[in-house]
Structure formats: C-alpha cells, structure tokens
Amino acid sequence: GAVVSQHPSWVICKSGTSVKIECRSLDFQATTMFWYRQFPKQSLMLMATSNEGSKATYEQGVEKDKFLINHASLTLSTLTVTSAHPEDSSFYICSATREGSTDTQYFGPGTRLTVL
C-alpha cells in the first residue's frame, strides 16, 4: 500500500510554455501532499505543502505565481510550472501522507522537466 504516482515521468518543453505535473495517491487518501525539487547530486528541496481544498503553503523563496499548486481531491495534486525557463529544469518529486500515518511521507517516482 501507499503508492504514489506522477505523470508525466519526463517532459521537455520550450521556454515560455507552461507544464502541468500530476501527483496521485493510488491506494489511499492523502491528507497532505508535498512538492519538492531536486538538482543533480543534491538533497530534496521542499517547495510547498498542499492540503485538499485549501491553498498551498509555499516555502520561502518559492514563487507561488510561478509554481501553481492545485489540490482538488484527496488523491490528486497538480503542480503547474508557468512560463518555464531553462533554470526551472529539474527533477520534481511529490510525496503524500495518509490518515493514521501522518508522519510518514510516501514519494512519487519524480518528473524530469527539461526546458529548452
């Protein structure tokens, strides 16, 4: 149990376009979802915390108008990178916690974004 999926697994886009990444909890309802980005050979950097039906809480330095997060249901959160630029190229990973085990984050497989 506690499987988290992401779609797409990789995406290449042109500079200036927007890209949407989906995060789904497949076999549980996610009380909270998190979005991270990870640069090569570095640890995970938290971007925002998302709860169903409420606005996401962004970490300091993360532009909320650039990284739009929507958490429409207990099993789906989306991250939209708006007007993407090459510096937004990164590995984006989501995680989710579930009821009864709210301390443990279960991670998705990640989405590799490359902006040309």
Add this chain to the structure above:
Amino acid sequence: GESVGLHLPTLSVQEGDNSIINCAYSNSASDYFIWYKQESGKGPQFIIDIRSNMDKRQGQRVTVLLNKTVKHLSLQIAATQPGDSAVYFCAENGFRGTYKYIFGTGTRLKVLA
C-alpha cells in the same frame, strides 16, 4: 530548513559486507526519523523509520540506530548487494506542528562486485 549539499559523500562497500551509513540530524526536538533510498532517476523509497522513544529498530537486512544524546542516526545494511547501490537520505520531522521533513545531504552507496 531543507538541507542542500554541494556533493554527495560516497561509501564504497564490497558485496556481501555490511554497510553503515551515518547521519547527523538537526533538531533535538525531532521525534520521528526515516531512511529513504533513492536510485538514479527515481523518487525516494521508504526503507525504515524509528521514533525517538526507541534506540534501535530492525527490518529485513536493515537496522536503524538512534542516538539522541549526540543527535546521530545510522542505517546498517547487512550482506550488502549490488541492488543496494543508491543514494540514502535520512529525514527528521524537525518542524513542530507540521509534517515537513528536514532532509540530510545524502550518502551514495557503491557496492563493489
């Protein structure tokens, strides 16, 4: 509060030997700790966790040790296999009142045949 490293320390271990990966955690108030394994191009995979009321917990081929006195966490992998090659991260629930984690910088484990 997230930890970002400029490069990953590497631990090279002979296949069949035991591996010990160490982590110094940040917040003395943290009461939940997790080890994750991350293979190249994939998301972190949960390995084992431990709460602060314990100092040792065992799983299948893995053991986590917690030393709260010196804020140290370790992951022991018995009979290391090639499939264990990955980056290992420790995490703590260092942000009280939230479910956010503080991540360690990570250690790359290389298993030598």
